[in-house]
Amino acid sequence: MAYPELHWLPTDPAWPQRLAAVEGAGWAEFVGLARTRLDFLATERLDRALRRRFPGAPEGSGTSPLRLALLGSATLAHLQPALRIAALRRGFGLAIHENAYGQYLQELFDPGSALHRSRPEAVLFALDTPHVLGAGAGLGERIGHLRRCWRLARALCPGPVIQQTLLPSIVPRLGANEHRLDGSPAAAVARLNAALRTVADEEGVDLLALDEQAARDGLDAWHDPALWHRAKQEVRPPAAPFWGELALRLIAARRGGSAKCLVLDLDNTLWGGVVGDDGVEGIVLGQGSAEGEAFLEVQRYVRDLAARGVILAVCSKNDEANALAPFERHPEMLLRRDDISCFMANWQDKAANLRAIAGTLGIGLDSLVLLDDSPYERAQVRAALPMVLVPEVPEEPALVPRLLAEAGYFEAVAVTGEDRARAAQYQANHARVALRGGAPDLGAYLASLEMRLSWRRFDRLGLARIVQLVNKTNQFNLTTRRTSEAEIAAVMADPEAVGLQLRLTDRFGDNGVIAVVIARREVAQTGVDLDIGTWLMSCRVLGRTVEDATLAVIAGEARRLGAGGLRGTYLPSEKNAMVASFYDRLGFRLIRSDAGGAKRYRLDLAAFTLPETAITVIAEDADTPASASA
């Protein structure tokens, strides 16, 4: 029986030997082992080794394990290893609480239950189809049951609540027109799955679309009625690794762990043939040939990814003029030069070019996905830069869009206006960098940008973007505290709290909301201070003194709230070293630091002059009291 394979991950013939030698190995080796194509038995073996080696918090992972509640009404134990290994693949640990068999509702209701005591940071409802159908007499009652479950989960978990759509495991009684049969369970499943799309949005619940995956793979790949009767396993064990992927993608997306940039090879990836040899006229692309249409479809898929916020880059071993020629002259090209935020065509090795791309775009190497038809290049990049995501690419171009979709690197849970404008913003960044080359000094360059920083307090309109920015910003982020829409709404309603969203525009365009600050009024013995719990900024606007202008805004808010000083915190993470001395640079005084690298600061506003910047600060709602803006 076929099962859904992790077909984008490479196989490693030496995997059994590597696993045998893994006793005492470091976290990175475990991550490496997880980043190969594993079937369910290999997944279980790796999970056993992982738990032997790291029984508690995994040292070296940089974070404590994420606490996940896995709630269901049938057997889920066989899915746990797949969840842990899918998290490992993304570099973090997972501590799972699974409800006692059949007791998820009792545990949700009982504040003293093991579920409540486990303090979950994410809740995943993996309810089996017969159970949900049994939870009510009609669609309304069943949806009502789910809503109640979600609200209970929301009350005990600040992080994402995820609902698995129902596996369409029930066969029809009538036939193709099953929907005409009153009381048909198969039709009820279809209606429930359709309704979930709306209801889950209303409740802020993310869906794990198991129904759609089963439609792609075939129900038999996911479900075996004999195993359901034998062991109450709704998802059959061979599908567990893929199921774990689907779940962890959603969790990672909420934590800002999705990839940001698709790096494209050119020859035999975006078109057939080698442009340097065959010429622009000779490459295979476009209507009229089966292969040409398949490559066109690859380009269409990639362009649609860009339209919803994925940054595109090119990394090709080519003379630049040859590489650019199809973008400029081939009539069938769907991707244009303007769609590519960073274009690297030269004869250097790809690892060096990928470093340059990450540097130019101001994102981490682990945010890059390389699409390259050459097994040689893929292997080289994997060896040199193991953090870059490098999928196996089918030789048949017609299969490439599905590869990218199933690999799930760019999983997203919301689409904001900023996402859609991102490519243009990175493009404009290039123009700015080019201008920097021409301006005589940095100060004059910054002045020539005519920057305007307009800020407003948190509002409903900005909610999705605020949450997204807080959860995906890794480098310029003082405390790396993640958040949810509910928490942001709480800040809006709290008169003692200040939530700021800051937008930067300049002569090249609108950068969108690029910084977020969350601070709280604190009364101490020494007086009233404003304590900055969250301060983060998009790396797109680094090196432009936006942080200095932001400090002026924060100081203004502090005075409004009657605070005489600011307090700041730096919490080190794996990725935020760039702001380790940020508060020192701004003139804050270090008041405490601990062995783990966390630091507390204070700034006395009375004895402090704000730095001058070339940025015009515009308060969009400064005249509105905080309480009224909420």
Place this chain on the structure above:
Amino acid sequence: MDETELLQTLSAIVAEACGHDRLTLTRASTAAEVKGWDSLRMVMVIVAVEERFGIKMRTREIDRLKSVGDFVDLIRGRMAAAKG
């Protein structure tokens, strides 16, 4: 595939499913003698055997298994039936 080979393959599957480094099963072996080979692990063994040999075993046949020898006979029977 002869019987020795089949026993070796089955041993490897059971070892992997039950978390042992290696295992040598004989026709006389039973699940009770193998540490960890409980009903949940048995599901894993069944699924892995079906994938490995390209067969589908019936619920009733599985429930009747008393020893590894029975299991080997069942696999061989199903493989022969699959060849037609």
